[in-house]
Amino acid sequence: MPRSLWRFAAFYFWYYAALGAYTPYVGRWVDALGHGGFVIGAMLGLWYGTRVLAPPTWAALTGRSARPGEWFVAGCVATTLCFAGFLFTREAWALLGVMAVFGLFYNAVMPQFEAMTLTALGPSPEQYGRLRVWGSVGFLLVASSYGALMDYVGAEAFPWLTLPLFVAMIISAWPHRHDRPPELPGPAVADAGHLFKRPGVRRFLLVAMLMQLGFGPFYVFYTLHLQAAGHSGAAIGALWAIGVTIEIAMFWQAPRLIARFGAARLLGVCLGVSVLRWALVSGFADLFWVMALAQTTHALSFATFHACCMRLITEYFPGRRAVAGQSLLYGFSSGVGGVLGAGLAALMWERGGGGVGAFAAGAVVAAIAWLVFALRQRDVTVGTT
Structure with a gap:
């Protein structure tokens, strides 16, 4: 470099x-x-x-x-x-x-x-x-x-x-x-509004928002959930490290996987893996080896999912319209999904059984996201008007 x-x-x-x-x-x-x-x-x-x-x-x-x-x-x-x-x-x-x-x-x-x-x-x-x-x-x-x-x-x-x-x-x-x-020369706001109506776009954004919503318990309460399950600060830090390390490695490999299997197909796999991940964190937080295994799935539920979203957003919003597409994705996923995810996590933590309930809710949301994605038969052709 x-x-x-x-x-x-x-x-x-x-x-x-x-x-x-x-x-x-x-x-x-x-x-x-x-x-x-x-x-x-x-x-x-x-x-x-x-x-x-x-x-x-x-x-x-x-x-x-x-x-x-x-x-x-x-x-x-x-x-x-x-x-x-x-x-x-x-x-x-x-x-x-x-x-x-x-x-x-x-x-x-x-x-x-x-x-x-x-x-x-x-x-x-x-x-x-x-x-x-x-x-x-x-x-x-x-x-x-x-x-x-x-x-x-x-x-x-x-x-x-x-x-x-x-x-x-x-x-x-x-x-x-x-x-x-x-x-x-950024696109007009009208571009974003027009492209939002194209087949597949709204469903894709809804899936991205639901995926971020399902991550809410992880971003808000993962450390506290592990602490309540008896893990030390060093062990919790090690689990965070596993997730980030596998994320770094997968970001380098994701382009090859997308080229081989296609972004849409990989996206469905990522959603299914996320259901399993949050279910494991909900039910087996006291077992370090299970949590370590769950953290390795960060390669799919976060890194590969993000890479697939970036690929699909360039297909739905080609050329100079990419800025409008990124704005919509950022607003729906990180914005609306993040706020709703934090709210859901807090509600389940206080009223739904602590970390067990919060991460179980995350698994349910991820399952809904997978179902919404699976029912996309009319939206398989990207870029049609």
């Missing part, structure tokens, strides 16, 4: 290293503060809600600026300052308020950075995977080690342990202060 691109790899590393602390362990911290499942679910629900609002708002601001790279650095600084607010908050209303502003900035900067990365790659977009993989490495190193670290120093230290990662993110953002995103 050219030396000039290492600064991009560095930012991916630290951005996702911070995410590797936040996603697996923020629920454990909020639980240690004495709050219940509804507060934890609301925290993650706000996280996903800001993923819908933040990117287009930030894009509108930076698009009018003659120095978008400086906006990017400013966004990273604002992210860190907002996260520092967690150092001084304990009450539920304060936690949710800090979460809302923190999520707005944290979820805003990455889409801008992705655009700057593609601009820097120019005619060599195939190099993207070699840069993005450093983000997964950062997530892996932190997620696998912070469980044991929090066992040692206490879960209440989570904000102090995580803040240095955001400071490192600012430092890695500084070399990009003069970078610019591409000036692309």
